Amino acid sequence: MSITKRLMYVNRRAPYGTIYALESLEVVLIGAAFEQDVSLAFVDDGVYQLVKGQNTTGIGVKNFSPAYAALGDYDVKKIYIEKESLDQRGLSMDDLQHLTWEDENEDYAEKESMHLVSREELADLLEEQDVVFSF
Amino acid sequence: MSSIEVNGKQLETDEEGYLLNRDDWSEDIVDVMAAEDDCEITEAHWEVINFLREYYDEYQIAPAVRVLTKAIGKKMGADKGNSKYLYELFPYGPAKQACKYAGLPKPTGCV
Amino acid sequence: MATLHTVNKSPFERNALDTCLRLAKQGSGILFLEDGVYGALKGTAASEKVAKAAGEHKVYVLGPDLAARGMQEDQILDGIQVVDYAGFVDLAAEHDRVNAWL
Numbered sequence: 001m002s003i004t005k006r007l008m009y010v011n012r013r014a015p016y017g018t019i020y021a022l023e024s025l026e027v028v029l030i031g032a033a034f035e036q037d038v039s040l041a042f043v044d045d046g047v048y049q050l051v052k053g054q055n056t057t058g059i060g061v062k063n064f065s066p067a068y069a070a071l072g073d074y075d076v077k078k079i080y081i082e083k084e085s086l087d088q089r090g091l092s093m094d095d096l097q098h099l100t101w102e103d104e105n106e107d108y109a110e111k112e113s114m115h116l117v118s119r120e121e122l123a124d125l126l127e128e129q130d131v132v133f134s135f
Numbered sequence: 136m137s138s139i140e141v142n143g144k145q146l147e148t149d150e151e152g153y154l155l156n157r158d159d160w161s162e163d164i165v166d167v168m169a170a171e172d173d174c175e176i177t178e179a180h181w182e183v184i185n186f187l188r189e190y191y192d193e194y195q196i197a198p199a200v201r202v203l204t205k206a207i208g209k210k211m212g213a214d215k216g217n218s219k220y221l222y223e224l225f226p227y228g229p230a231k232q233a234c235k236y237a238g239l240p241k242p243t244g245c246v
Numbered sequence: 247m248a249t250l251h252t253v254n255k256s257p258f259e260r261n262a263l264d265t266c267l268r269l270a271k272q273g274s275g276i277l278f279l280e281d282g283v284y285g286a287l288k289g290t291a292a293s294e295k296v297a298k299a300a301g302e303h304k305v306y307v308l309g310p311d312l313a314a315r316g317m318q319e320d321q322i323l324d325g326i327q328v329v330d331y332a333g334f335v336d337l338a339a340e341h342d343r344v345n346a347w348l
Contacts, residue, residue: 013259014256014259014281014284014315015314015315016280016281016311016314016315017254017255017256017280017281018281029196029199032199033199033201044258044259045256045258045259045281045284048284048315051315051316051317052316053316053318054313054314054315054316055313055314055316056313056314057310057313058309058310058311058313058314058330059310059311059313059314061314062195063195063314064195065316066193066194066195067194067195067196069193069194070194070196070198070202073198073202073205073206074199074202088258088290088291089258089284089287089290089291090287090288090289090290090293102209104205104209108209
């Protein structure tokens with residue numbers, strides 16, 4: 001019998017300026033093979049990773065933002081966004097991609113992955129994890 | 136630098152035979168790659184190859200084999216969405232071999 | 247005489263922008279690029295100080311870096327001019343020196 005661990009990836013960096021966002025995404029996609037209880041948190045500049053309408057043609061770098069929409073396929077169904085980080089940047093949930101997952105047991109019904117949480121709620125979630133990966 | 140010759144043109148690949156430039160892909164490449172693997176391409180193979188190309192266009196990633204299996208099952212039915220069916224089509228590994236034929240990079244996390 | 251200052255760090259993560267604004271002489275050029283472009287946006291915790299700086303300096307933002315990050319031109323603070331790579335080169339050539347706040 002295998003033990004399922006609760007893993008949370010905490011994303012705090014903007015995309016493209018540094019490699020953190022892409023590295024985190026790759027680790028999440030690879031790590032998904034281990035079938036653990038995975039969640040992602042987007043905090044500070046990390047919320048910029050999910051901003052809609054990214055177009056990297058002009059900077060000659062691959063736009064990896066479409067891959068976030070595949071997270072549901074990888075059984076990553078819990079995406080937490082810290083509200084204070086959005087507020088500080090003048091953003092709302094409408095500015096972000098709307099990520100969902102499909103429930104195979106309910107005829108592929110589309111379910112919500114995105115959860116807006118307060119600082120306190122996120123602090124509680126962090127306390128509940130077995131492992132936290134910070135990017 | 137490795138390469139593959141298709142219709143008299145040398146196309147760059149990595150050392151494992153994956154195309155370096157996705158724009159180089161054409162249907163003819165599939166026949167050349169399959170001939171090297173001694174694999175006969177059927178309609179069933181094309182279903183998977185086309186599915187992978189569409190998946191990459193949408194998400195910009197090559198799906199892991201588990202994800203591919205699940206997604207094929209959803210789109211084409213449970214009789215195709217299982218690893219036995221996919222391994223029979225692509226004995227070198229459905230994600231690995233089919234991604235190569237589809238001109239995609241090797242799936243993330245696939246070593 | 248005039249210096250072109252470039253800022254490529256997010257104002258929410260590093261203090262490069264603050265130091266740049268503290269030390270830039272009036273009439274300097276300030277160009278936001280890479281993650282620095284987040285400093286050019288309306289409605290953020292950094293907007294007020296950047297709007298003030300746009301009154302004292304010529305402030306620019308690199309368009310391709312905005313687009314990469316999903317930001318539209320109507321989200322940019324008034325008084326900030328969007329430039330492309332050729333505009334960046336012109337700015338560098340027009341100024342006496344470039345001071346890159348990394």
